[in-house]
C-alpha cells in the first residue's frame with residue numbers, strides 16, 4: 023500500500039460550538055482523514071462537548087489521550103487545560119506547558135507540531151474566534167508545505183481569528199463555513215485519484 | 218530524520234554525557250518546542266550551536282536546563298482529585314500506624330503542600346513521612362522555601378474549598394507584601410530530595426505515590442520504565458495517583474493494579490489477581 027494520506031487540523035474559539043456542529047456532521051463515516059481539533063473552552067465542560075459532537079457526527083469523536091496513535095476516520099478533541107501536540111511518529115501527546123497567548127490548549131501549539139509531523143500532508147483550518155491564536159500555526163503549516171484554509175470572516179460568529187490568520191498572507195483559501203467539508207472531501211478524493 | 222531532529226538528538230546526547238541529565242526518551246514534540254525557545258533566547262542560528270555551550274559554559278547550561286523543564290503547577294490542581302483522595306483513600310490510610318508517601322515531580326512544591334493539608338485535616342500528618350522529589354534542584358529549593366506569589370492566592374483558595382477543605386485556607390500561610398509563606402508546621406514531615414525518574418531507581422515501601430503531569434512529558438518506553446519503578450516502590454495495596462489525563466491502561470503494569478477512582482486516576486496495587494480494591 024502506498025503511504026498516502028491527509029490529516030486535518032482545526033483551530034476554533036468563540037462561536038466554535040455551533041461552527042463545529044455545522045461542519046463535522048457533514049463528513050462521511052468512512053472519511054479517510056483523521057481530524058484533530060483545538061477548541062478553546064473551559065476545562066469543565068469537556069464531556070458534554072465531546073459527547074454532543076459524537077452523537078451528531080458520522081465519524082467517531084473522542085477526547086485526545088496522551089500517547090494515542092492517530093487513526094484514520096477519527097476526530098480528536100484537545101482536553102481543556104492541556105496542550106495537544108503531534109509527535110513525529112504520528113502519536114498524540116498532551117502537555118501542561120504554559121498557556122500560549124493565554125490559551126491552553128493552544129491552536130498554535132497543535133498546528134506547529136502537526137506541521138512538523140505531517141508536512142505537505144497537512145490541511146489546517148481556522149474558524150471563528152475572538153483572538154489571534156492559530157496565526158503563527160498557519161505560518162508554520164505553510165512553511166512546511168501544507169494547505170491552509172480560513173473561514174470567511176464576514177460570516178464567522180467572531181471574525182478576529184480568521185482575519186488575523188488571513189493577515190499573515192499564508193492562507194490559501196477563504197471559504198464559507200458550509201462549503202468547507204465538500205471542498206476538503208473533494209481535495210482528498212482528488213488526491214487519492216491521482217495515485 | 219530531518220536536520221533539526223539530528224541536532225536535538227546530538228544535543229541531548231551531549232547533555233547526558235556531560236551532565237547526566239537524560240532527556241533522550243522525552244516526548245519529542247514538547248521537547249522540540251522548548252529547545253527552540255532556548256535557541257531563540259541565545260540569538261544563535263542552529264540548535265547544534267548550543268552544543269559547545271552546554272559542554273563548556275556552566276551558567277548557560279543552568280539556564281538551558283531551567284528552560285527545558287516545565288514546572289507549571291498550582292495548589293490543589295484538579296480539586297476533585299484531592300476530594301477523592303480525602304474520601305476514598307484517607308479512610309484506608311488511617312488503618313496504618315505509620316505511612317510513607319512519595320510525591321514525585323513536585324516542582325515548586327504546591328502539590329505536596331496541598332497533600333499535606335489534606336493529611337493534616339484528616340489527622341494523618343503526625344504519622345506520615347513524605348518524600349518530595351524532583352530532578353531539578355532549583356525547583357526543589359523553591360519547594361523547600363514554600364514562598365509563593367500572592368497573585369495566585371485566589372485560585373488556590375478556591376481550589377482548596379472545592380477539594381473539601383475544612384478550614385480557612387488562610388490558616389496555612391502568612392501573607393507578606395507580594396508573597397505568601399507556607400506555615401512551618403506543614404514542612405516538618407517532608408523530606409525534599411533529588412530523584413531522576415529517567416536514571417534513578419526504586420524508592421521503597423510506599424503507601425501512596427503521587428506523580429501527576431510528569432509522565433506526559435515522556436515517550437512510551439520511559440513511561441513504561443517509570444510505571445514499573447512505581448509498582449516496585451509501592452507496598453502491597455498501596456496507591457498510585459497520576460495526572461487527570463494520564464493512565465496505566467496501555468502499560469505492562471495494568472494487571473497489577475485496580476482502578477479505585479477511575480476519573481481521578483487513582484489505582485491500587487493488588488497482590489493476587491482476584492483483588493477488587495480497598496477495604
Ligand SMILES: C[S@@+](CC[C@H](N)C(=O)[O-])C[C@H]1O[C@@H](n2cnc3c(N)ncnc32)[C@H](O)[C@@H]1O
Nearest residue numbers: 287290322324351352353413414415429430431
Ligand atoms: C508540569 S510539572 C508537574 C508538577 C505537579 N506534579 C503538578 O501536577 O502540578 C512536571 C515536573 O516534573 C519534573 N520532572 C521532569 N522530568 C523528570 C524526571 N526525569 N525525574 C523527576 N522529575 C522530573 C519537572 O522538573 C517538573 O517539576
